[in-house]
Amino acid sequence: MTYETSETSETSAPGTTGVAHPSRWNKVPEVTAYFWIIKVLCTTVGETAADLLNEKAGLGLTGVSVLMSGLLAVVLVVQFRTTAYRAGVYWLAVALISVVGTLISDNLTDNMGVPLETSTAVFAVALVAVFVVWYRREGTLSIHSVDTTGREAYYWLAVLFTFALGTAAGDLVSERMNLGYWLSAILFALAIGAVAVAHFALGLDAVRGFWIAYVLTRPLGASIGDYLSQPTGDGGLGFGTVVTSVLFLAVILGLVVYLAVTRRDVIDRAGAARRTA
DSSP: OOOOSSSOOOOOTOOOOOBBBBBSSSOOOSSSHHHHHHHHHHHHHHHHHHHHHTTTTTOOHHHHHHHHHHHHHHHHHHHHOOOOOHHHHHHHHHHHHHHHHHHHHIIIIIIIOOOHHHHHHHHHHHHHHHHHHHHHHHHHOOOOGGGBBHHHHHHHHHHHHHHHHHHHHHHHHHHOOOOOHHHHHHHHHHHHHHHHHHOOOOOOOOOHHHHHHHHHHHHHHHHHHHHHHHHHTTTTTOHHHHHHHHHHHHHHHHHHOOOOOOOTOOOHHHHHHHHHO
């Protein structure tokens, strides 16, 4: 899916929360190939960075969770204070929320003993609840209308739950089906491909298709990260979490700098409105 359209007009609907930003630009990027590539890379980094900090730094799940949650809170404050989409701030927030979403699921499973079936169901219900409240309050789930503080809050809350849900569901599938990292990555890639076919060929609504694909990219990225970083004896390539994290972070940085300079992923609200008219 190259872009995702709004279910309603781009003008603010009655009852919307927050104040519209004094800019014609949206607060999130256009959904292009760059978007999906960076999203998967951030997801991979979220998996490997969480493992790296937990195992190598000796902070433990609780310490890493507190540290990364604090960093995420700071970056989100900066993100909310911007008046338009800024590639560097936005993707840093995504990378950190990927780590935090992973850690939330891992804490429930490893520290609290919550079964993956339960956590997957809870995160799915929580995500649906966010979407229901978001839609009832704003009249749209489109990322082309994330232009008020209220809509942005719903957006980031939904993103957090997609990462947590993707982590739990991905781990559940991997454990139940015992496919290994590479086959798991292929499975989730095929699932995303099926969503794309449903959108382009069968008329699946772009908004629904976007969010389904957004959830599925989490276990896809995690499977790729595990395949690259885990020891060969465990079915990986043995690159380690340090090399894998640094490699993917370098690629993310290069792409984000490119987008910040070219502004190829900036949503023009007037253009978005024309597409949905």
